[in-house]
Amino acid sequence: MIRLDKLSRKFQVGNQVVHALDEVDLEINTNDYVSIMGVSGSGKSTLLNILGLLDTPTSGDYILSGINTSKMDDDEMAGIRSAKIGFIFQSFHLIPRLTAFENIEMPMILSGISPNERSMKVDSALEKVGLTDRADHKPEQLSGGQRQRVAIARSIVMEPDVLLADEPTGNLDTTSGNEVVKLIEELNSAGLTLIVVTHDREMGERSNRLIELRDGKIINDQRKP
Amino acid sequence: MRLSDILFLGYTTLIRYPLRTIMLLIATSIGVMAVILLTAVGEGARDYITGEFRSLGTNLLIVSPGRNETSGGGVLDLAGLSPRPLTIEDAQSLFQIDNVRRIAPVVMGEAPAQYDGLERSAPIIGTTPEFLSIRQWEMESGSFLPGVSMRYSPPVCAIGKEIKSELFGDTTAVGEWIRIGDRRCRVAGVLAEEGRAIGIDVQKIVVIPVALGTALFNRDSLYRIIVDVRTTSRMDQTKQSILSIIKRRHQGKEDITVIKQDTVLQSFDNIFNVLTMALGSIASISLLVAGILIMNVMLVAVSQRQAEIGLLKAIGAKNKQINNLFVVEAIMLSGSGAIMGLILGHSITQVLKVAFPDFNFLPPMWASYVSLIVALISGIIFGLLPARRAAKLDPVEALSGNK
Numbered sequence: 001m002i003r004l005d006k007l008s009r010k011f012q013v014g015n016q017v018v019h020a021l022d023e024v025d026l027e028i029n030t031n032d033y034v035s036i037m038g039v040s041g042s043g044k045s046t047l048l049n050i051l052g053l054l055d056t057p058t059s060g061d062y063i064l065s066g067i068n069t070s071k072m073d074d075d076e077m078a079g080i081r082s083a084k085i086g087f088i089f090q091s092f093h094l095i096p097r098l099t100a101f102e103n104i105e106m107p108m109i110l111s112g113i114s115p116n117e118r119s120m121k122v123d124s125a126l127e128k129v130g131l132t133d134r135a136d137h138k139p140e141q142l143s144g145g146q147r148q149r150v151a152i153a154r155s156i157v158m159e160p161d162v163l164l165a166d167e168p169t170g171n172l173d174t175t176s177g178n179e180v181v182k183l184i185e186e187l188n189s190a191g192l193t194l195i196v197v198t199h200d201r202e203m204g205e206r207s208n209r210l211i212e213l214r215d216g217k218i219i220n221d222q223r224k225p
Numbered sequence: 226m227r228l229s230d231i232l233f234l235g236y237t238t239l240i241r242y243p244l245r246t247i248m249l250l251i252a253t254s255i256g257v258m259a260v261i262l263l264t265a266v267g268e269g270a271r272d273y274i275t276g277e278f279r280s281l282g283t284n285l286l287i288v289s290p291g292r293n294e295t296s297g298g299g300v301l302d303l304a305g306l307s308p309r310p311l312t313i314e315d316a317q318s319l320f321q322i323d324n325v326r327r328i329a330p331v332v333m334g335e336a337p338a339q340y341d342g343l344e345r346s347a348p349i350i351g352t353t354p355e356f357l358s359i360r361q362w363e364m365e366s367g368s369f370l371p372g373v374s375m376r377y378s379p380p381v382c383a384i385g386k387e388i389k390s391e392l393f394g395d396t397t398a399v400g401e402w403i404r405i406g407d408r409r410c411r412v413a414g415v416l417a418e419e420g421r422a423i424g425i426d427v428q429k430i431v432v433i434p435v436a437l438g439t440a441l442f443n444r445d446s447l448y449r450i451i452v453d454v455r456t457t458s459r460m461d462q463t464k465q466s467i468l469s470i471i472k473r474r475h476q477g478k479e480d481i482t483v484i485k486q487d488t489v490l491q492s493f494d495n496i497f498n499v500l501t502m503a504l505g506s507i508a509s510i511s512l513l514v515a516g517i518l519i520m521n522v523m524l525v526a527v528s529q530r531q532a533e534i535g536l537l538k539a540i541g542a543k544n545k546q547i548n549n550l551f552v553v554e555a556i557m558l559s560g561s562g563a564i565m566g567l568i569l570g571h572s573i574t575q576v577l578k579v580a581f582p583d584f585n586f587l588p589p590m591w592a593s594y595v596s597l598i599v600a601l602i603s604g605i606i607f608g609l610l611p612a613r614r615a616a617k618l619d620p621v622e623a624l625s626g627n628k
């Protein structure tokens with residue numbers, strides 16, 4: 001479902017060019033569970049941002065579900081992010097003045113879904129992440145693990161095809177980190193394609209496929225038998 | 226995105242940053258309030274002045290010598306033909322018009338008034354007894370001018386209160402003889418101070434018979450003839466009759482001007498309308514200042530909420546939607562500030578009405594609409610730049626920006 005062809009992303013820093021991604025070729029199948037590992041600065045986040053259409057390559061092609069994304073304008077990319085892609089971040093990125101319920105509602109508010117339908121879907125998402133009793137809590141009233149679970153609920157309410165997680169456990173203790181990992185693995189079992197950037201080797205080994213980056217290149221790509 | 230959702234999200238930001246919200250509400254409401262109050266004062270002044278004129282009666286025609294500039298009097302002057310004087314006989318001739326009820330010819334000047342070695346310079350009005358009722362003046366003591374023919378000049382006068390106390394102190398003036406210029410007259414009465422008149426202080430004047438006035442000032446022309454008509458609806462006809470009678474008397478030359486009291490009223494009305502609008506526009510400038518304040522605060526909000534903007538983009542917000550969210554936030558700020566200003570402005574107007582019952586503070590309807598609309602438009606215009614900046618943020622950079 002995902003294919004990258006000689007995809008590069010360069011950054012101009014002063015008079016130096018940084019190759020965050022250097023002619024990467026990659027294919028990821030539907031419902032796969034992929035971990036991306038590598039030292040800091042190896043290009044993991046850049047890869048994830050490009051897969052999530054938050055960033056665009058300097059050269060090369062990104063084909064998503066058979067559609068070449070390189071010719072898309074901002075609105076088309078926003079439409080695909082809304083319908084097909086879910087994001088989870090290390091720092092949760094919840095809107096502090098909104099309740100858990102309203103944060104989860106946000107993607108549906110943006111796509112103009114009716115309040116009734118929204119309410120039903122938020123309820124079922126809250127149930128999936130086990131936070132039904134925290135619906136009216138503001139982020140500041142929630143623990144880190146709970147915040148990340150709200151963020152996961154938000155990422156799945158639009159029923160995306162792909163879930164992109166950039167170090168989702170990076171700000172969590174081991175216990176709540178494990179809960180979060182279990183949760184997204186369940187979502188993967190239920191049919192979601194899961195791509196996780198992680199520092200944690202143990203977590204990386206749990207996936208079906210482990211990709212290692214260095215200096216913007218894939219140096220290792222191993223599948224579980 | 227639904228409007229109700231946009232409004233809800235805007236509302237959450239307004240209550241999330243109460244200090245900022247209150248500051249901007251105050252700034253906008255002061256602007257709107259200034260528009261309401263200044264226009265209320267302007268309208269009140271207009272109401273007061275036109276009220277003064279209306280008290281002079283709307284059933285009056287005022288005849289004066291010479292043509293208006295606009296009707297071509299300048300040509301006569303160029304030809305060396307100054308207008309014929311408007312005489313007492315001219316005034317008398319107007320009695321032949323049916324619709325004329327009362328006539329008061331007026332001659333004006335300034336002369337010293339003396340009594341018992343004291344002397345005061347006083348404005349002198351030469352006129353007839355009808356002047357008292359036309360002007361709705363009252364006597365404090367004694368009587369006004371005697372009802373005799375206009376051409377007859379009995380040595381009689383009525384004096385204002387201030388002249389009376391300056392010349393006579395506490396002793397009675399009625400029946401005493403005073404000297405006005407080179408004439409002697411008997412004081413018939415003292416005018417009450419309540420008399421209303423534009424441009425004349427009733428307390429300072431001396432009123433004498435019109436024929437005495439023309440003699441005193443050695444003038445052959447009247448200053449004005451005030452004509453009081455019976456039926457106001459036939460005012461225009463009466464005006465035409467006056468013009469044609471005087472024209473016949475002046476060898477076929479139309480060398481007078483007849484205006485309705487109404488016309489004077491109208492032009493004052495216009496002047497004050499312009500004044501009120503000018504006051505309103507000046508006050509609107511403070512709305513502009515409030516708008517610029519909103520812009521700056523919104524720019525700060527955009528950089529404070531970078532991470533949120535990045536997140537919204539990540540979960541599928543289109544640039545247009547981000548733009549709308551910020552513009553609506555600015556409009557909500559300016560709009561609620563404007564409504565607060567309207568409420569404050571109108572309440573203060575009510576308080577002023579109670580405090581100054583003589584002066585009718587009337588905030589005009591348009592001031593409310595205009596200030597509300599100007600506030601909303603400034604919200605849109607000054608919200609646009611910050612909103613556009615938010616919409617254009619790069620999502621990756623915004624996400625990594627301040628949380």
Ligand SMILES: Nc1ncnc2c1ncn2[C@@H]1O[C@H](COP(=O)(O)OP(=O)(O)O)[C@@H](O)[C@H]1O
Nearest residue numbers: 011013018020039040041042043044045046047
């Ligand atoms: N906006 C940017 N401007 C300049 N350089 C950048 C930018 N984003 C990333 N880089 C550079 O690209 C490289 C890869 O970054 P990143 O994908 O964030 O790495 P990782 O997530 O693996 O730590 C790094 O060298 C980083 O400094």
Ligand SMILES: [Mg+2]
Nearest residue numbers: 041044045046
């Ligand atoms: Mg990273």
